[in-house]
Amino acid sequence: MKIRWPLFVRRLHKWLALVIGLQVVLWTATGFYMVVIHIDRIHGDHLVRPVERLAVDMVSLVAPGTVLAAVPDASEVRSSSLLDRPVWLVTSPGGVSLFDAGTGERLGLIDADQAETIARSIYTSDEEVASVSLLQEAPMEMQGRKPPYWQVTFDRWDSPTFYISPESGELISRRHSLWRIFDFAWMLHIMDYDDRSDVNNLLLRTSTWLSVAMALSGAWLLVWAFPRRRKKKKTA
Amino acid sequence: MVAGLGLSAPPQEEENGMKRIRFTPLFFRRVHKWVGLVLGIQFILWSVSGAMMAFIDMTDVRDQPMIAADPLAVPGLLAPADLGIGEVESLKLSMADGRPVYEIGESGSLRIVDGLTGNPVTVDEALVRQRATAMVDAPIRAVSLMDKPNLEAREFAGPMWRVDFGDAEGTSAYFAADTGRFLVARGDGWRLWDFFWMLHNMDYADRTSFNHPLIIVVGFGVLFLSGTGFYLLFKSFTRRDFRWLSRRRAPGGRTTRALRN
Numbered sequence: 001m002k003i004r005w006p007l008f009v010r011r012l013h014k015w016l017a018l019v020i021g022l023q024v025v026l027w028t029a030t031g032f033y034m035v036v037i038h039i040d041r042i043h044g045d046h047l048v049r050p051v052e053r054l055a056v057d058m059v060s061l062v063a064p065g066t067v068l069a070a071v072p073d074a075s076e077v078r079s080s081s082l083l084d085r086p087v088w089l090v091t092s093p094g095g096v097s098l099f100d101a102g103t104g105e106r107l108g109l110i111d112a113d114q115a116e117t118i119a120r121s122i123y124t125s126d127e128e129v130a131s132v133s134l135l136q137e138a139p140m141e142m143q144g145r146k147p148p149y150w151q152v153t154f155d156r157w158d159s160p161t162f163y164i165s166p167e168s169g170e171l172i173s174r175r176h177s178l179w180r181i182f183d184f185a186w187m188l189h190i191m192d193y194d195d196r197s198d199v200n201n202l203l204l205r206t207s208t209w210l211s212v213a214m215a216l217s218g219a220w221l222l223v224w225a226f227p228r229r230r231k232k233k234k235t236a
Numbered sequence: 237m238v239a240g241l242g243l244s245a246p247p248q249e250e251e252n253g254m255k256r257i258r259f260t261p262l263f264f265r266r267v268h269k270w271v272g273l274v275l276g277i278q279f280i281l282w283s284v285s286g287a288m289m290a291f292i293d294m295t296d297v298r299d300q301p302m303i304a305a306d307p308l309a310v311p312g313l314l315a316p317a318d319l320g321i322g323e324v325e326s327l328k329l330s331m332a333d334g335r336p337v338y339e340i341g342e343s344g345s346l347r348i349v350d351g352l353t354g355n356p357v358t359v360d361e362a363l364v365r366q367r368a369t370a371m372v373d374a375p376i377r378a379v380s381l382m383d384k385p386n387l388e389a390r391e392f393a394g395p396m397w398r399v400d401f402g403d404a405e406g407t408s409a410y411f412a413a414d415t416g417r418f419l420v421a422r423g424d425g426w427r428l429w430d431f432f433w434m435l436h437n438m439d440y441a442d443r444t445s446f447n448h449p450l451i452i453v454v455g456f457g458v459l460f461l462s463g464t465g466f467y468l469l470f471k472s473f474t475r476r477d478f479r480w481l482s483r484r485r486a487p488g489g490r491t492t493r494a495l496r497n
Binding site: 014017018021022024025027028029031032034035036037038039053054055056057058059061063064065066068069072073074075076077078079091092190198199200201204205208209211212214215216218219222225226 | 269272273276277279280282283284286287289290291292293294305306307308310313315316317321322323324325326327328329330331341445446447451452455456458459461462463465466469472473
Protein backbone atom coordinates (compact mmCIF):
# COMPACT_ATOMS: atom_id res chain seq x y z
CA MET A 1 0.00 0.00 0.00
CA LYS A 2 1.33 3.37 -0.96
CA ILE A 3 1.27 5.88 1.90
CA ARG A 4 0.03 9.32 0.97
CA TRP A 5 2.41 11.27 3.14
CA PRO A 6 0.76 14.69 3.26
CA LEU A 7 -2.52 13.12 4.27
CA PHE A 8 -0.88 10.78 6.76
CA VAL A 9 1.11 13.58 8.40
CA ARG A 10 -1.90 15.87 8.49
CA ARG A 11 -3.85 13.18 10.33
CA LEU A 12 -0.92 12.55 12.65
CA HIS A 13 -0.68 16.27 13.43
CA LYS A 14 -4.40 16.46 14.06
CA TRP A 15 -4.56 13.46 16.36
CA LEU A 16 -1.45 14.41 18.29
CA ALA A 17 -2.96 17.85 18.76
CA LEU A 18 -6.16 16.28 20.04
CA VAL A 19 -4.19 14.46 22.71
CA ILE A 20 -1.75 17.20 23.68
CA GLY A 21 -3.41 20.41 22.42
CA LEU A 22 -4.87 21.59 25.69
CA GLN A 23 -1.54 21.15 27.43
CA VAL A 24 0.21 23.06 24.63
CA VAL A 25 -2.19 25.96 25.19
CA LEU A 26 -1.36 25.77 28.90
CA TRP A 27 2.38 25.63 28.18
CA THR A 28 2.31 28.70 25.98
CA ALA A 29 -0.01 30.64 28.30
CA THR A 30 1.86 29.84 31.52
CA GLY A 31 5.16 30.32 29.73
CA PHE A 32 4.04 33.74 28.61
CA TYR A 33 3.11 34.72 32.17
CA MET A 34 6.49 33.60 33.49
CA VAL A 35 8.28 35.49 30.73
CA VAL A 36 6.33 38.74 31.01
CA ILE A 37 6.63 39.40 34.73
CA HIS A 38 10.21 39.84 35.76
CA ILE A 39 11.54 37.12 38.02
CA ASP A 40 12.91 39.66 40.53
CA ARG A 41 9.37 40.93 41.04
CA ILE A 42 8.11 37.36 41.38
CA HIS A 43 10.79 36.79 44.03
CA GLY A 44 9.47 39.84 45.87
CA ASP A 45 12.70 41.84 45.74
CA HIS A 46 10.61 45.00 45.66
CA LEU A 47 9.03 44.12 49.01
CA VAL A 48 12.19 44.14 51.12
CA ARG A 49 14.76 46.77 51.90
CA PRO A 50 18.33 45.88 50.98
CA VAL A 51 20.22 44.66 54.04
CA GLU A 52 22.37 47.38 55.52
CA ARG A 53 25.54 46.04 57.00
CA LEU A 54 26.15 48.07 60.13
CA ALA A 55 29.72 48.32 61.28
CA VAL A 56 30.19 46.70 64.67
CA ASP A 57 33.12 47.25 66.97
CA MET A 58 34.46 43.87 68.01
CA VAL A 59 36.25 45.37 71.00
CA SER A 60 32.94 46.24 72.66
CA LEU A 61 31.38 42.83 72.04
CA VAL A 62 31.52 39.55 73.84
CA ALA A 63 33.91 37.27 71.96
CA PRO A 64 32.17 34.61 69.83
CA GLY A 65 34.22 31.92 71.55
CA THR A 66 32.56 32.61 74.91
CA VAL A 67 28.99 32.01 73.72
CA LEU A 68 30.08 28.64 72.39
CA ALA A 69 30.12 27.16 75.87
CA ALA A 70 26.30 27.18 75.81
CA VAL A 71 26.13 25.37 72.45
CA PRO A 72 28.82 22.68 72.58
CA ASP A 73 28.31 21.16 69.10
CA ALA A 74 28.08 24.49 67.26
CA SER A 75 29.70 24.66 63.83
CA GLU A 76 29.44 28.37 63.14
CA VAL A 77 29.12 31.73 64.89
CA ARG A 78 28.12 34.69 62.78
CA SER A 79 27.54 38.37 63.52
CA SER A 80 24.10 39.75 62.82
CA SER A 81 21.68 42.24 64.24
CA LEU A 82 18.25 41.88 65.71
CA LEU A 83 16.31 45.14 65.63
CA ASP A 84 19.51 47.23 65.74
CA ARG A 85 21.02 45.14 68.52
CA PRO A 86 24.21 43.25 67.64
CA VAL A 87 23.77 39.51 68.10
CA TRP A 88 25.71 36.30 67.60
CA LEU A 89 23.93 33.68 65.52
CA VAL A 90 25.14 30.25 66.52
CA THR A 91 24.48 27.35 64.15
CA SER A 92 24.49 23.78 65.38
CA PRO A 93 22.88 20.53 64.20
CA GLY A 94 20.00 21.40 66.54
CA GLY A 95 19.26 24.67 64.77
CA VAL A 96 20.16 28.30 65.32
CA SER A 97 20.43 30.09 68.67
CA LEU A 98 20.73 33.81 69.31
CA PHE A 99 23.00 35.56 71.79
CA ASP A 100 23.13 39.23 72.70
CA ALA A 101 26.59 40.19 71.47
CA GLY A 102 26.82 43.01 74.01
CA THR A 103 26.12 40.96 77.12
CA GLY A 104 26.61 37.35 75.97
CA GLU A 105 23.13 36.55 77.23
CA ARG A 106 21.19 33.88 75.37
CA LEU A 107 18.05 35.29 73.76
CA GLY A 108 14.78 33.39 73.64
CA LEU A 109 12.68 32.71 70.61
CA ILE A 110 11.29 35.67 68.69
CA ASP A 111 7.78 36.52 69.89
CA ALA A 112 4.84 37.85 67.88
CA ASP A 113 5.56 41.50 68.63
CA GLN A 114 9.19 41.15 67.63
CA ALA A 115 8.24 39.28 64.47
CA GLU A 116 5.86 42.08 63.54
CA THR A 117 8.46 44.76 64.26
CA ILE A 118 11.06 42.92 62.20
CA ALA A 119 8.62 42.52 59.32
CA ARG A 120 7.73 46.22 59.40
CA SER A 121 11.39 47.21 59.44
CA ILE A 122 12.11 45.13 56.32
CA TYR A 123 8.96 46.04 54.36
CA THR A 124 9.41 48.72 51.71
CA SER A 125 5.81 49.90 51.82
CA ASP A 126 3.68 51.22 54.68
CA GLU A 127 0.50 49.15 54.75
CA GLU A 128 -0.74 47.82 58.05
CA VAL A 129 0.06 44.32 59.24
CA ALA A 130 -3.03 42.21 58.67
CA SER A 131 -2.02 39.13 60.62
CA VAL A 132 0.82 37.56 62.57
CA SER A 133 0.79 33.86 63.29
CA LEU A 134 3.23 31.17 64.27
CA LEU A 135 2.86 28.32 61.81
CA GLN A 136 3.48 24.77 62.96
CA GLU A 137 2.65 23.28 59.60
CA ALA A 138 4.23 24.32 56.31
CA PRO A 139 1.75 26.06 54.00
CA MET A 140 1.88 25.19 50.29
CA GLU A 141 3.78 28.36 49.48
CA MET A 142 6.67 27.45 51.78
CA GLN A 143 7.43 24.43 49.61
CA GLY A 144 8.13 22.03 52.43
CA ARG A 145 10.46 24.28 54.40
CA LYS A 146 10.51 23.12 57.96
CA PRO A 147 8.25 25.03 60.35
CA PRO A 148 7.82 26.62 62.82
CA TYR A 149 8.01 30.16 61.48
CA TRP A 150 6.22 33.45 61.92
CA GLN A 151 3.92 34.40 59.09
CA VAL A 152 3.40 38.15 58.85
CA THR A 153 0.92 39.32 56.22
CA PHE A 154 0.43 42.90 55.14
CA ASP A 155 -2.87 44.46 54.18
CA ARG A 156 -2.50 45.01 50.45
CA TRP A 157 -4.14 43.68 47.27
CA ASP A 158 -1.31 41.20 46.68
CA SER A 159 -1.12 40.19 50.37
CA PRO A 160 2.65 40.41 50.81
CA THR A 161 3.68 37.77 53.34
CA PHE A 162 6.95 37.48 55.20
CA TYR A 163 8.13 34.29 56.88
CA ILE A 164 10.44 34.95 59.78
CA SER A 165 12.49 32.44 61.70
CA PRO A 166 11.58 32.34 65.40
CA GLU A 167 15.11 31.15 66.16
CA SER A 168 17.14 33.81 64.36
CA GLY A 169 14.64 36.54 63.53
CA GLU A 170 15.84 36.39 59.95
CA LEU A 171 13.60 36.61 56.91
CA ILE A 172 13.23 33.11 55.47
CA SER A 173 10.90 33.84 52.55
CA ARG A 174 8.55 36.38 51.10
CA ARG A 175 5.47 35.69 49.05
CA HIS A 176 2.82 37.74 47.28
CA SER A 177 0.02 37.18 44.79
CA LEU A 178 2.20 37.37 41.68
CA TRP A 179 4.45 34.70 43.19
CA ARG A 180 1.43 32.54 43.99
CA ILE A 181 0.14 32.87 40.42
CA PHE A 182 3.64 32.08 39.13
CA ASP A 183 3.75 28.97 41.29
CA PHE A 184 0.38 27.86 39.92
CA ALA A 185 1.58 28.55 36.37
CA TRP A 186 4.74 26.58 37.10
CA MET A 187 2.64 23.65 38.32
CA LEU A 188 0.67 23.65 35.06
CA HIS A 189 3.90 24.08 33.09
CA ILE A 190 5.72 21.10 34.61
CA MET A 191 2.55 19.04 35.13
CA ASP A 192 3.44 18.06 38.69
CA TYR A 193 0.13 18.74 40.38
CA ASP A 194 1.13 17.39 43.79
CA ASP A 195 4.44 18.93 44.80
CA ARG A 196 4.93 21.38 41.92
CA SER A 197 8.62 20.49 41.89
CA ASP A 198 9.32 17.22 40.01
CA VAL A 199 10.32 18.15 36.47
CA ASN A 200 11.10 14.50 35.64
CA ASN A 201 7.62 13.09 36.10
CA LEU A 202 6.36 10.55 33.59
CA LEU A 203 3.38 12.63 32.52
CA LEU A 204 5.63 15.55 31.57
CA ARG A 205 8.15 13.29 29.88
CA THR A 206 5.45 11.70 27.74
CA SER A 207 3.65 14.95 26.98
CA THR A 208 6.78 16.80 25.92
CA TRP A 209 7.75 14.13 23.37
CA LEU A 210 4.20 14.13 22.03
CA SER A 211 4.56 17.87 21.64
CA VAL A 212 7.85 17.41 19.80
CA ALA A 213 6.14 14.99 17.42
CA MET A 214 3.24 17.39 16.94
CA ALA A 215 5.61 20.30 16.28
CA LEU A 216 7.69 18.32 13.79
CA SER A 217 4.67 17.03 11.91
CA GLY A 218 3.38 20.62 11.83
CA ALA A 219 6.67 21.84 10.41
CA TRP A 220 6.57 19.12 7.76
CA LEU A 221 3.08 20.24 6.81
CA LEU A 222 4.30 23.79 6.27
CA VAL A 223 6.12 22.56 3.19
CA TRP A 224 2.74 21.68 1.70
CA ALA A 225 0.89 24.63 3.12
CA PHE A 226 2.13 27.22 0.65
CA PRO A 227 1.77 25.40 -2.69
CA ARG A 228 0.82 28.24 -5.01
CA ARG A 229 3.54 30.56 -3.89
CA ARG A 230 6.09 27.82 -4.35
CA LYS A 231 4.93 27.22 -7.90
CA LYS A 232 5.00 30.91 -8.70
CA LYS A 233 8.53 31.18 -7.48
CA LYS A 234 9.56 28.24 -9.60
CA THR A 235 8.08 29.65 -12.78
CA ALA A 236 9.28 33.17 -12.11
CA MET B 237 -11.76 17.48 6.39
CA VAL B 238 -13.68 20.71 6.69
CA ALA B 239 -11.14 23.07 5.23
CA GLY B 240 -13.61 23.53 2.38
CA LEU B 241 -15.87 25.54 4.69
CA GLY B 242 -13.70 28.58 4.48
CA LEU B 243 -12.89 28.26 0.83
CA SER B 244 -16.50 28.80 -0.14
CA ALA B 245 -16.62 32.15 1.66
CA PRO B 246 -17.88 34.83 -0.69
CA PRO B 247 -15.37 37.57 -1.47
CA GLN B 248 -16.76 40.21 0.85
CA GLU B 249 -14.19 42.97 0.67
CA GLU B 250 -13.97 46.61 -0.37
CA GLU B 251 -14.24 48.67 2.76
CA ASN B 252 -11.67 51.35 2.19
CA GLY B 253 -10.10 48.96 -0.24
CA MET B 254 -9.27 46.63 2.63
CA LYS B 255 -10.38 43.09 2.88
CA ARG B 256 -12.60 42.72 5.89
CA ILE B 257 -11.35 40.07 8.22
CA ARG B 258 -13.88 37.28 8.57
CA PHE B 259 -13.29 34.94 11.43
CA THR B 260 -13.80 31.76 9.49
CA PRO B 261 -11.95 28.51 10.11
CA LEU B 262 -9.95 29.36 7.00
CA PHE B 263 -8.80 32.61 8.57
CA PHE B 264 -7.63 30.79 11.70
CA ARG B 265 -5.98 28.15 9.56
CA ARG B 266 -4.07 30.89 7.76
CA VAL B 267 -2.98 32.51 11.02
CA HIS B 268 -1.91 29.10 12.26
CA LYS B 269 0.08 28.51 9.08
CA TRP B 270 1.83 31.88 9.02
CA VAL B 271 2.68 32.04 12.72
CA GLY B 272 3.91 28.48 12.32
CA LEU B 273 6.09 29.53 9.42
CA VAL B 274 7.63 32.44 11.32
CA LEU B 275 7.85 31.06 14.86
CA GLY B 276 7.61 27.33 14.27
CA ILE B 277 11.33 26.80 14.70
CA GLN B 278 11.20 28.26 18.19
CA PHE B 279 8.15 26.17 19.03
CA ILE B 280 10.10 23.07 18.00
CA LEU B 281 13.08 24.22 20.06
CA TRP B 282 10.86 24.83 23.08
CA SER B 283 9.33 21.38 22.72
CA VAL B 284 12.67 19.64 22.22
CA SER B 285 14.47 21.51 24.99
CA GLY B 286 11.50 21.01 27.31
CA ALA B 287 11.43 17.31 26.51
CA MET B 288 15.17 17.02 27.12
CA MET B 289 15.00 18.88 30.43
CA ALA B 290 12.17 16.59 31.53
CA PHE B 291 14.22 13.62 30.37
CA ILE B 292 17.54 14.50 32.05
CA ASP B 293 17.45 13.43 35.67
CA MET B 294 17.40 16.58 37.79
CA THR B 295 19.07 14.90 40.77
CA ASP B 296 22.20 14.38 38.62
CA VAL B 297 22.07 17.96 37.43
CA ARG B 298 21.82 19.44 40.92
CA ASP B 299 24.17 16.96 42.59
CA GLN B 300 26.72 18.69 44.86
CA PRO B 301 29.50 17.19 46.98
CA MET B 302 28.62 16.95 50.65
CA ILE B 303 30.40 19.39 52.87
CA ALA B 304 30.34 18.56 56.55
CA ALA B 305 30.10 21.47 58.98
CA ASP B 306 32.72 20.50 61.56
CA PRO B 307 32.00 21.37 65.19
CA LEU B 308 34.06 24.31 66.38
CA ALA B 309 37.13 23.50 68.45
CA VAL B 310 37.42 26.21 71.10
CA PRO B 311 40.71 25.42 72.90
CA GLY B 312 43.33 28.05 72.08
CA LEU B 313 40.86 30.20 70.19
CA LEU B 314 41.74 33.88 70.26
CA ALA B 315 39.09 36.58 70.65
CA PRO B 316 38.62 39.01 67.73
CA ALA B 317 39.85 41.89 69.89
CA ASP B 318 43.09 40.01 70.56
CA LEU B 319 43.61 39.71 66.83
CA GLY B 320 43.37 43.42 66.32
CA ILE B 321 39.95 43.13 64.72
CA GLY B 322 38.18 46.41 65.41
CA GLU B 323 35.23 47.84 63.59
CA VAL B 324 34.02 45.44 60.91
CA GLU B 325 30.89 44.89 58.85
CA SER B 326 30.63 41.20 59.54
CA LEU B 327 32.43 38.44 61.35
CA LYS B 328 32.02 34.70 61.04
CA LEU B 329 33.74 31.96 62.98
CA SER B 330 33.85 28.45 61.57
CA MET B 331 36.18 25.50 61.02
CA ALA B 332 38.29 25.23 57.92
CA ASP B 333 40.87 22.55 57.25
CA GLY B 334 40.72 21.46 60.89
CA ARG B 335 41.31 24.93 62.38
CA PRO B 336 38.96 27.66 63.60
CA VAL B 337 39.06 30.66 61.28
CA TYR B 338 37.51 34.10 61.34
CA GLU B 339 35.99 35.47 58.17
CA ILE B 340 36.07 39.24 58.33
CA GLY B 341 33.98 41.55 56.19
CA GLU B 342 35.46 45.01 55.81
CA SER B 343 34.64 47.72 53.29
CA GLY B 344 32.75 45.31 51.09
CA SER B 345 35.38 42.59 50.89
CA LEU B 346 36.18 39.45 52.85
CA ARG B 347 39.42 38.09 54.32
CA ILE B 348 40.16 35.19 56.63
CA VAL B 349 42.50 34.85 59.57
CA ASP B 350 43.56 31.84 61.56
CA GLY B 351 41.69 31.80 64.89
CA LEU B 352 44.62 30.23 66.75
CA THR B 353 47.51 32.37 65.51
CA GLY B 354 45.85 35.42 64.04
CA ASN B 355 47.83 34.97 60.83
CA PRO B 356 46.04 35.82 57.61
CA VAL B 357 45.10 32.73 55.62
CA THR B 358 46.13 33.07 52.00
CA VAL B 359 43.88 31.31 49.57
CA ASP B 360 46.38 29.91 47.09
CA GLU B 361 46.46 26.96 44.75
CA ALA B 362 47.75 24.63 47.45
CA LEU B 363 44.84 25.44 49.80
CA VAL B 364 42.29 25.09 47.01
CA ARG B 365 43.80 21.75 45.96
CA GLN B 366 43.68 20.54 49.53
CA ARG B 367 40.01 21.45 49.91
CA ALA B 368 39.13 20.03 46.51
CA THR B 369 40.82 16.72 47.29
CA ALA B 370 38.97 16.44 50.59
CA MET B 371 35.69 17.00 48.78
CA VAL B 372 35.75 14.97 45.57
CA ASP B 373 37.25 11.52 45.31
CA ALA B 374 38.90 11.93 41.91
CA PRO B 375 42.30 13.05 40.59
CA ILE B 376 42.65 16.77 39.88
CA ARG B 377 43.32 17.53 36.22
CA ALA B 378 43.80 21.28 36.35
CA VAL B 379 43.51 24.26 38.69
CA SER B 380 43.09 27.81 37.45
CA LEU B 381 42.27 31.23 38.83
CA MET B 382 39.56 33.18 37.04
CA ASP B 383 39.06 36.90 37.61
CA LYS B 384 35.37 36.65 36.89
CA PRO B 385 32.78 33.87 36.89
CA ASN B 386 32.24 31.78 33.76
CA LEU B 387 28.85 30.48 32.62
CA GLU B 388 29.06 27.51 34.96
CA ALA B 389 29.55 29.65 38.07
CA ARG B 390 27.39 32.55 36.92
CA GLU B 391 25.32 32.59 40.11
CA PHE B 392 28.35 33.91 41.97
CA ALA B 393 30.45 37.03 41.69
CA GLY B 394 34.08 37.96 41.96
CA PRO B 395 37.31 36.11 41.27
CA MET B 396 37.31 32.37 41.84
CA TRP B 397 39.35 29.20 41.56
CA ARG B 398 38.33 26.47 39.19
CA VAL B 399 39.35 22.88 39.85
CA ASP B 400 38.82 20.32 37.08
CA PHE B 401 38.62 16.68 38.09
CA GLY B 402 39.44 13.64 35.99
CA ASP B 403 36.22 11.79 36.86
CA ALA B 404 33.66 10.38 34.44
CA GLU B 405 31.34 13.35 34.97
CA GLY B 406 34.11 15.84 34.12
CA THR B 407 33.37 17.68 37.36
CA SER B 408 34.59 21.24 37.83
CA ALA B 409 34.45 22.72 41.32
CA TYR B 410 34.56 26.45 42.01
CA PHE B 411 36.01 28.14 45.10
CA ALA B 412 35.83 31.81 46.06
CA ALA B 413 39.22 33.49 45.64
CA ASP B 414 38.89 35.64 48.79
CA THR B 415 37.77 33.02 51.32
CA GLY B 416 38.39 29.72 49.56
CA ARG B 417 34.76 28.83 50.23
CA PHE B 418 33.35 26.11 48.00
CA LEU B 419 30.79 27.65 45.66
CA VAL B 420 29.46 25.06 43.27
CA ALA B 421 30.35 21.92 41.30
CA ARG B 422 29.31 21.31 37.71
CA GLY B 423 29.46 18.10 35.72
CA ASP B 424 28.52 16.99 32.21
CA GLY B 425 24.96 16.31 33.35
CA TRP B 426 24.56 19.94 34.33
CA ARG B 427 26.29 21.12 31.14
CA LEU B 428 23.93 19.17 28.92
CA TRP B 429 20.93 20.38 30.89
CA ASP B 430 22.19 23.96 30.75
CA PHE B 431 22.46 23.82 26.95
CA PHE B 432 18.78 22.92 26.68
CA TRP B 433 17.91 25.51 29.33
CA MET B 434 19.60 28.09 27.08
CA LEU B 435 17.51 26.95 24.10
CA HIS B 436 14.42 27.19 26.30
CA ASN B 437 15.05 30.67 27.75
CA MET B 438 16.54 32.09 24.51
CA ASP B 439 19.20 34.02 26.45
CA TYR B 440 22.03 32.76 24.28
CA ALA B 441 24.75 34.93 25.80
CA ASP B 442 24.17 34.72 29.55
CA ARG B 443 21.69 31.82 29.76
CA THR B 444 20.09 33.30 32.87
CA SER B 445 17.29 35.67 31.97
CA PHE B 446 13.90 34.58 30.71
CA ASN B 447 12.45 38.08 30.83
CA HIS B 448 14.13 39.66 27.81
CA PRO B 449 12.28 41.32 24.89
CA LEU B 450 13.05 38.53 22.38
CA ILE B 451 11.38 35.80 24.41
CA ILE B 452 8.46 38.07 25.31
CA VAL B 453 7.77 38.87 21.66
CA VAL B 454 8.17 35.28 20.48
CA GLY B 455 6.15 34.01 23.44
CA PHE B 456 3.36 36.43 22.56
CA GLY B 457 3.40 35.31 18.94
CA VAL B 458 3.31 31.64 19.84
CA LEU B 459 0.12 32.24 21.83
CA PHE B 460 -1.53 32.71 18.43
CA LEU B 461 -0.06 29.44 17.17
CA SER B 462 -1.40 27.45 20.10
CA GLY B 463 -4.64 29.43 20.33
CA THR B 464 -5.60 29.01 16.69
CA GLY B 465 -4.44 25.41 16.75
CA PHE B 466 -6.69 24.68 19.70
CA TYR B 467 -9.61 26.38 18.00
CA LEU B 468 -8.99 24.43 14.81
CA LEU B 469 -9.19 21.16 16.72
CA PHE B 470 -12.92 21.77 16.96
CA LYS B 471 -13.12 22.38 13.21
CA SER B 472 -10.85 19.60 12.02
CA PHE B 473 -12.60 16.56 13.36
CA THR B 474 -15.76 15.10 11.96
CA ARG B 475 -18.00 12.38 13.26
CA ARG B 476 -16.29 10.08 10.78
CA ASP B 477 -12.99 10.47 12.60
CA PHE B 478 -14.44 8.85 15.69
CA ARG B 479 -16.36 6.06 13.99
CA TRP B 480 -13.68 3.54 14.88
CA LEU B 481 -14.48 4.16 18.55
CA SER B 482 -18.13 3.18 18.36
CA ARG B 483 -17.34 0.31 16.05
CA ARG B 484 -14.93 -1.13 18.53
CA ARG B 485 -17.38 -0.66 21.36
CA ALA B 486 -20.24 -2.39 19.54
CA PRO B 487 -20.94 -5.75 21.24
CA GLY B 488 -19.74 -8.60 19.11
CA GLY B 489 -18.84 -6.09 16.45
CA ARG B 490 -16.31 -6.78 13.79
CA THR B 491 -12.76 -5.92 14.73
CA THR B 492 -11.61 -2.76 13.11
CA ARG B 493 -9.96 -3.33 9.83
CA ALA B 494 -6.80 -1.52 8.95
CA LEU B 495 -7.30 2.19 8.59
CA ARG B 496 -8.31 3.07 5.12
CA ASN B 497 -6.37 5.92 3.57
